[in-house]
Amino acid sequence: MSSTVPKSSNIFWHDCPVGKTDRQKLLKQKGCVVWITGLSGSGKSTLACTLGRELHTRGKLAYVLDGDNLRHGLNKDLGFKAEDRAENIRRVGEVAKLFADAGLVCIASLISPYRRDRESCRALLSDSSFIEVFLNMSLELCEARDPKGLYKLARAGKIKGFTGIDDPYEAPLNCEIEIKEVDGVCPPPAEMAGQVVTYLEEKGFLHE
Ligand SMILES: Nc1ncnc2c1ncn2[C@@H]1O[C@H](COP(=O)(O)OS(=O)(=O)O)[C@@H](OP(=O)(O)O)[C@H]1O
Numbered sequence: 332m333s334s335t336v337p338k339s340s341n342i343f344w345h346d347c348p349v350g351k352t353d354r355q356k357l358l359k360q361k362g363c364v365v366w367i368t369g370l371s372g373s374g375k376s377t378l379a380c381t382l383g384r385e386l387h388t389r390g391k392l393a394y395v396l397d398g399d400n401l402r403h404g405l406n407k408d409l410g411f412k413a414e415d416r417a418e419n420i421r422r423v424g425e426v427a428k429l430f431a432d433a434g435l436v437c438i439a440s441l442i443s444p445y446r447r448d449r450e451s452c453r454a455l456l457s458d459s460s461f462i463e464v465f466l467n468m469s470l471e472l473c474e475a476r477d478p479k480g481l482y483k484l485a486r487a488g489k490i491k492g493f494t495g496i497d498d499p500y501e502a503p504l505n506c507e508i509e510i511k512e513v514d515g516v517c518p519p520p521a522e523m524a525g526q527v528v529t530y531l532e533e534k535g536f537l538h539e
């Protein structure tokens with residue numbers, strides 16, 4: 332499944348009279364993508380939902396694209412081999428770009444373990460509007476949480492190619508926000524979301 336090879340020819344871009352700037356004015360915010368990456372169990376969905384709620388409370392329009400959820404629909408034809416993960420990230424990157432163009436704060440939460448795939452998504456957006464958030468939680472912490480019992484299955488060899496066990500996770504080198512454990516303890520969700528909201532405020536995304 333090579334998604335980078337164009338299959339169509341004789342196609343043309345059609346511009347609409349209402350543009351991104353008009354939508355941003357209407358919404359009084361700027362479109363962007365908050366891309367949350369980290370191991371399974373690191374707290375991606377929790378942060379995404381807490382952040383989504385916080386923005387909603389502040390009257391800002393946000394939408395969560397969660398990897399697990401999208402694999403029930405848009406990406407249900409994909410598995411977990413490297414090629415499938417790359418296609419998963421590519422599709423979500425393209426959808427996130429559309430949401431940002433619509434003027435929303437798009438919150439994408441996926442393991443997205445390969446640096447190259449995340450960088451391809453970054454390249455789809457303008458320089459400052461791709462905000463990579465690295466949930467830097469240790470494998471030990473994630474494995475101790477194991478809310479779905481998947482690490483246990485992976486350790487028992489019942490799931491092959493599980494991220495962090497027998498499939499790699501490549502940590503970001505230049506992310507905008509890194510959230511870490513302090514003395515083995517993870518900051519509470521509200522604090523993590525607060526860190527992201529402060530960043531969005533400071534960079535002007537929450538105003539027109
Ligand atoms: N082999 C393997 N490796 C990693 N994760 C696995 C695997 N098999 C199933 N799962 C479950 O799928 C969820 C991750 O989906 P993503 O779309 O975020 O993955 S990826 O970005 O394409 O790597 C992930 O959800 P989270 O725990 O929320 O991260 C797991 O529940």
Ligand SMILES: Nc1ncnc2c1ncn2[C@@H]1O[C@H](COP(=O)(O)OP(=O)(O)O)[C@@H](O)[C@H]1O
Pocket residue numbers: 369370371372373374375376377378476478517518519520523
């Ligand atoms: N900041 C946090 N502090 C304590 N527990 C957390 C925190 N974030 C998530 N959790 C818990 O850790 C588990 C995994 O979180 P989840 O958001 O599902 O992770 P992911 O989406 O990365 O797999 C859940 O049981 C969740 O309640």
